[in-house]
Amino acid sequence: MSVIYNISNKMAVLEESNNSQKIALGCFVALVSSALQSLGIVLQRKSHLLVPQDGHGIIYSQHNLNKKKRNMWVCGFFLFIITNILGSLIQITTLPLILLSPLQSIGLIFNSVFGCMLLPDEIFTVKLMVGTVVIFIGAFLVAYNGNFEQTPENGGLEFKIDLLIKKITATSFLMWFVGTFVIVGTLLTVNAWLKWRANNLGKISRRRKMKIRRRIKFIRGINYGIVSGTLTAHTFLFAKSLVDLVIDIITAGDHRVWKILREFNFAPLTLTLLMLAIIAFQLISFNLGLSQVSTAVLYPLCFLVFNFISLINDLTFNSLLKDNLITFKQLLLIVVGLVAVLIGVLIISRHSTESDVKRKSIVESYRSDHQYSLHDLIGSPGYGSTESESGILKKQSPLEFEHDNLLSLISYGSKTLDDQV
Template structure:
């Protein structure tokens, strides 16, 4: 995508700071996720299930969660205020490289030919999705946001994603049921078996987390728009219950996506899970913007084709990394 020089507003030092913070926050987020995954793995090695502690009682898991939240809240805030969208979006893909490194170093996962191929595919795909899916969005007041929320296309889109989440959770329950049956009766394994059921369940959890994370971002951006309006013009919007409903929706999506992400981390490697979450999150975010902000006309056929190509590359990379773990 060609970048117009006028888009790179602000002094070079500000952009340099934003990029530096972006790289550091991506590394911090990857370390945080890997620490959470390592905490789950170490706890699973305990012989007695009853002696295993819940995540919030483990210092390693708490440290990982703190780093993850710190990178997301502080790092994202600084990047949003210092970087234009054309730089901010592709910079997100750096986290996938750090994630692959952390998995190899901290979790002792093998870095094979499949790892290299998968990482390259994922990096290319993530760059295509983030770069060509970046569309600037205007600011709105509460009334405009409520009008956008009530539009039929957006309600249909939210219903579709809601049914998708429910369907994924049903599949997860079915896979759990299958695993229980297999543990009881070995004869069942030869007739009906999902390959790598734990990995598949982890990826399904990651897909749910990616969808909810994108909706969380949408509500967060809406809340931030109202906050900016409050500081620049009037506080009237903050006295209306609809504003707090938007804030409540943001908190709901934020907490649930974090919960399902951790469910995935329990049973699936971060080197496989995180790229899929990234892919689902970015695609859902793109469609959220296109439908919610009525920006379908701003996405060209070429952009759409490159986003689809990027998604294909990410999925190929995830498959390659899954094969590596299987071997």
């Protein structure tokens, strides 16, 4: 009996060690992929900041400038897409839902850091440093206390599909899941009524009418943010379940795989269709929210709701408290960590908003300081733009130079808003 007991203890230690290694791998991949994705985003933004003149007084031709912009944007785009797909797959397969949600905030840190390094008019402020430290502390609390030992699933593929169906149809999860969609439906109904109300205010003063409409617009944006955060959390839940199931199917190597899938085909198919529908509604609600409130309000709100719903999803779907996989003390520390992450996101979002306001003021200042009268434009001597073999313009008329430079700045200002959307 003692030999069997020792063997079982060694197996438990080995499983716990493997689980810790998987979580460590997932966290490492999350850091690397978030950094590369942020670098890709910053490169795309930087491509819209290139102006015809560099710091040494060399004026590039529009052809060379467009080529440089295009190459930089393509590089950033593919860097973001590739790392996003690969990083998400590895994270979903190695990390529990409790860890997946706060790790999404790390990209905000890297985005601000790379922005300070590569973009003009971006400086590393005290707010950015404080927000980074607070997010790091919160993410550490969540990662440390969310590292629980998962229940081993030693059965075959048929057992795992059956277990997935049992989790989805569990009474506690179904009540919670349906309840969230009742809340979502209620919020959308309220928004529809508010829209009707804004268009039928009756005979009141114009000033009061504008005030009421601004208030209604803000409330509708908040409601859309809650809906978007809720649907995003459900998307992560079903995505993780589907990816885990697909990996089990690929690694099964069993001739009965297709027979099992035919028997349980409604489960994966239903999950896939439901996930796609949720993704579509999530994107619609998020974009509707952007049309009502600023990103400084919408992003932290969506992030808060996303983390809160993801935590309850994990508690109900995987029965963490019921199966004693996590203690109330760990749960409390995880909640504290999530609150810290949210505070950090609020601080960094505030920093990003102030940077965007500064950029807009620079564009407006440039437009006001570089105005030519018709007499100045007609009377100014033409410099006669000539292009060398290297594609560099040595001279350019004042009108052409100011026109190109102003267009670059205006394009950058408008593209900054597009990147936020």
